[in-house]
Amino acid sequence: MTGKKEEQVAARGRRKEEVRNRILDSLIGLLSEGGDINHDRVAERAGVGRRTVYRYFPDQAALMQPLWDRVVALAGPGVKFPGTMDEMIASLPVVYRGFDAIAGLATVVRSTPQGRAVRLAQKDRRRKSYTSVAADAVKDLPPEDRVLATALFQVLHTTPWLEMRDHWDLGGDQIARVCGWAIEVLLKDLAVRGGKPLAEGAV
Missing domain, CATH: 1.10.10.60 (Homeodomain-like)
Incomplete structure (x- = not known):
């Protein structure tokens, strides 16, 4: 029985x-x-x-979370919010190759109201992750500039894919390489900038 x-x-x-x-x-x-x-x-x-x-x-929010999880799973296990700056940089090729692998779906997520709703459902998680990742690099900046620099790190980690693919015919590996270079340049500037505001230009 x-x-x-x-x-x-x-x-x-x-x-x-x-x-x-x-x-x-x-x-x-x-x-x-x-x-x-x-x-x-x-x-x-x-x-x-x-x-x-x-x-x-x-509810609607409960629909968005599993939809986001399914999209990320289709892109590959390495596509996720980073835990450290080193992890963020190292994951760039994985992230951009993952977007290439689901190009149609990744384009929809980045270019339609529905896709935007799915992405915005992750806003709090995204901000928390990247704020933690960038905290040490931006700690000496004025408070507003800390937010600006952190936002730029997040953008470089995931966002250029569609523009660079559509307008420059670039693939994931190329996009990862140039975004990695840009992040490294920013980190070098922040390392010597101290508390100098971003508006005063590169050091």
Whole structure:
């Protein structure tokens, strides 16, 4: 009897996982097409009831997080928010190759209102990560300049991909190389700048 109950529990778990994956796949499909992302459209595309979608993902924010996680997983395990400056620099080739690998989806994420909503859902996590990563490098700057420099590090780690791909026909390895160079130049300047404001130019 115990064995039968365990089998039933395992079967229910597999069914739940299957439904969850169908919902996640429908999210990716809607995002790829640039369509509105809401519970009704997800349910229709996944072939499940609206209440089922709400049971797994109770609000709009809950839809955005797994969608972000699925996009990042498709780009590869090395595509993530960095923990240290060294990790950020070392991950550049992995990040930009990952974007190349999912070029269509990565373009949608960066160029549509739906993609922007997915990215903005990670705003707090993103800012916390890069603020921690850049803290030592920017510590001597005036407070406002610390934010500016930190924001630039974050931009160089992920953001130039679409512009450089579209307008310069560059690939991930090339983009990673030049962004790595730019980060290293910034770090060298910050190392000798001390508390000199950014507005006073490079040291």
